[in-house]
Amino acid sequence: MTKMNxxxxxxxxxxxxxxxxxxxxxxxxxxxxxxxxxxxxIVDADxxxxxxxxxxxxxxxxxxxxxxxxxxxxxxxxxxxxxxEAEWDELFPPNTTTTTASEMTREGKKEDERL
Numbered sequence: 001m002t003k004m005n006x007x008x009x010x011x012x013x014x015x016x017x018x019x020x021x022x023x024x025x026x027x028x029x030x031x032x033x034x035x036x037x038x039x040x041x042i043v044d045a046d047x048x049x050x051x052x053x054x055x056x057x058x059x060x061x062x063x064x065x066x067x068x069x070x071x072x073x074x075x076x077x078x079x080x081x082x083x084x085e086a087e088w089d090e091l092f093p094p095n096t097t098t099t100t101a102s103e104m105t106r107e108g109k110k111e112d113e114r115l
Contacts, residue, residue: 002047006054012082018047032079039084045070054079 004016013035019027019042030047033040043050049070057067068076074085083091 004047004051006051007058008079008082009058010081014079016047016050032075034082039078039082039087041075041078041084043071043075 001020002018006014006016008014015031015033015035017031017033019029019031021027026046028044028046030043030045030050031040032043032050050068053067053070056062057064064076064080068079071079074088077088078084
């Protein structure tokens with residue numbers, strides 16, 4: 001079983017662990033967990049690929065989007081800030097009502113008529 005520690009640019013410590021199935025075979029998935037243990041994500045990538053990307057990001061200044069191109073934006077955000085997608089949604093709830101451009105135009109015209 002491979003385990004690694006990594007630190008992001010904000011000084012937050014993360015633990016990386018390979019995930020194995022019931023037969024003890026690597027699943028090519030990696031658990032990334034904040035050192036405080038509260039937040040974690042599972043990434044569909046080999047731990048060594050993640051480690052290599054982390055090195056490129058931290059030591060060579062490669063942008064996180066390029067270094068971790070195989071991860072989703074929310075997975076990269078977790079590595080960068082330590083905030084999970086669920087926590088972002090709690091802080092900034094998704095907009096449940098979408099206003100189209102034509103609706104905005106109609107609303108603007110109504111406002112103009114009132115003036």
